[in-house]
Amino acid sequence: MIFPLEELIEYRKNMYEITVAASRRAYQLSMIKDPAVEEHEGKVISLAARQLFTSQIEFRLE
Numbered sequence: 562m563i564f565p566l567e568e569l570i571e572y573r574k575n576m577y578e579i580t581v582a583a584s585r586r587a588y589q590l591s592m593i594k595d596p597a598v599e600e601h602e603g604k605v606i607s608l609a610a611r612q613l614f615t616s617q618i619e620f621r622l623e
Contacts, residue, residue, distance in 0.1 A: 569614070583613055584606075587608070590605050590609060
């Protein structure tokens with residue numbers, strides 16, 4: 562899996578928000594040792610970004 566560059570280029574919302582969300586999601590994935598990380602060769606940031614861009618997970622500001 563590579564970083565979803567096409568989705569990143571087409572993203573029209575706040576870039577800072579999606580960056581923070583991907584970073585936090587990557588941290589979550591690594592801390593809980595999610596099996597999906599192993600399936601994607603340990604590429605946590607790419608996996609987190611893919612989950613955000615494909616709406617597998619959602620984020621919100623608090």
